[in-house]
Amino acid sequence: MGTPLFPTLPTAALSQLLSLGLLEIGTGCRISPHTLIEPADEQGTLRPVRIGDHAVIGAFTILHGGTRIGDGVRIEDHVVIGKPETGYAVGHTYPGTGTDTHIGDGATLRSGTVVYAGTRIGDNTAVGHHTLIRSHSHLGADSVLGHFLVIERACHFGDRVRCSPLSHLTSETVLGDDVFLGAGIRTVNDKHLIWREPDRIPTLLPPRFETGCKVGSGSTVLAGITVGEHALVGSGSVVTRNVAPGTTVYGSPARPHPATTC
Template identity: 60%
Template sequence: MSTEFTVAELWAAGLLHTDGDARISPRAVFVPADEQGALRPITIRAGAVIEAFAVVHGGTTVGGHARVEAHVVLGKPELGYAVGRTYPGAGADTAIGDGAVLRTGVVVYAGVILGAGVLVGHHTVLRSAVSIGASSQIGHHLTVERAVRIGKEVRCSPGSHITSSTVIADRVFLGSGVRTINDKTLTWRDPDRNPVLVPPRFEAGAKVGTGCVVLGGITVGAAATVGAGSLITRDIPAGALAYGHPARVHGQVTT
């Protein structure tokens, strides 16, 4: 159902709202209709840059002085089956905050909200309804699943997987290659039951080292630190220093 437009065609159709000093490559592609045929306008604010071969779907707003590099996909509707639900390809409002930077190859699904100054690294995927607070940095080659909530000034290092509905509070640091789990029963496509997903939670200022695995339902408390390579099978109290396989508390974080 989707039809691709050039910037000139989108403008002629009245579906592009842009400030005069936005820079949009003539080789950028715009898809205002979702898979159900619903048309949504696209808005690009002053000073924003849209590079060649970026694909921007209907309902997307790109904030002032934001940069969308080559081959980025913005506002893509979800289509098909995933974990107990079939997605019909419906579009949704997608917002890229002022001064945000999306590096080459980023894929942003419909309904994502990025705050001001967010940086998203090369080839990272942000699934539907993810929200990321201002000044957070999301490294390259991450997968951030549906409805994840990430706060302000968060650092997620490269190569990690953030499972659906995980909550990452302000100023959390996650090292590279962190794996999170939200399914304790390994149910994926059982016709007799839907999976019960219980995501982990990282409270404000928590730090989790490279290569950690975080099981479903775990809370890593505020300002806690977990050493690299740990398997986190139980809650980590606020301010605790923990490490190991499984991770155990070995003291308190000192400043």
Template identity: 50%
Template sequence: MHSAATTVPTGTVEDLVRVGLLEVSADCHIHPTAVFLVADMLGTRRSIILGARVTISAFVVVHGGTRIGPDVHLGHHAIVGEPEYGYAMRNLYRGEGAATTIGAGSVVRAGAVIYADVQLGDNVMIGHNALLRTGVRVGSGSQLAANITVERGTRIGDGVRCSPGSHLTAETFVGDRVFLGAGVRTINDKQLIWRDPVHERPLEPPTFETGCRVGSGAVLLAGITVGAGALVGAGSVVTHDVPAGTIVYGVPARRYGWVSP
């Protein structure tokens, strides 16, 4: 643990290392203001593992159960492994921690919040003030830009680009190599019913199939599928499925052609 090039503050970090709740690999750099919270709100303690050459910047908070791969950078004020607490998405969460994984070579920029049970692949880029809620999965090489919100259970494939300010509603599926412009909005509830167990219906999140592209400011209604390779114009309101390889735009969006091979 204590190679000559490893920088750790005295006190809490070394106490955690000594009792086996924090593993720090060689050449890590941990700012003295970083905080490691190994116990969740129910009192369950989970260990934290830092791979080689991890950088943890000022005022970062890392929760128990987090596994950080080698060559990862956590920017100032980032939070990783935050336990979910309170009512959300038809469930009541008790503040229970879970395994959280940050893949090798990934960058989590300043102010980002990553909840417990999130898994990031290798070489993922998470932008400033991004929010990833419980159960999100992000494939290798994907980029989620600043101020994006990714709700619970969303699945994002490899090589995806999500531009700033977009919102992916709970349980959205985003296939490999999808491009989403800035300010894209998604909906998963056709009835707009909240906290009414008598009338609530299953959520119907949208699906973005492999290689499709969605322009900035587009809105996709519940249950919509954007087919593989399709192109949705900026500012469109998508009310019906978009067939693979087609070009649609407008309010409501209509088909106007085919994507050139």
């Protein structure tokens, strides 16, 4: 890996934020002169941005107020971190209020990643190109998340999780430690497909993926489903019922089969 072609000292704009106490930069950092710091949220509340030692931040990255970047973090070009949530979703309007957003030591965020406010990304976790992580999600340590993922609000991932590209994890989905999801996984949390009906707010039932389970590429997991510990879901399955721990299921709808093939 070559040496980045940008200076090790902050630009004049960053120096002004430092003097105002709205930016803290650790030692040995390399920050592109095209980095943008946005300390104010939509309500005008100011929050400082903190960057740990030896962090690398690429061009045209935006760091919103409340962002906390750990030591040795690598952030590539065109990344957005700490973006406040705005607009309507599931019976609630988000007014653009900022909050703390944590990127753990040694994490890597590839180009085009968008991380909304309130998210926590664990130590040494890598996030692929153009992945979207919505507000208040918690992603554990030592995980690998592929490119073009959509991780909706308040998802919770354990440690050592692997998510392959092009998957959608619906709001409040839970993944235990050591879960492996293949490419193109689709999850559902709403049995009635209610979006904006004034007299009806849906009861969301996100799926759960317990410790060590594996789900093959192209599978769909419906609302309220639990995939048990160390279970295996074969590729292209539609999971309509809970999967017992240690079992192998596949098909549409997915049914138990011997573990020799799927």
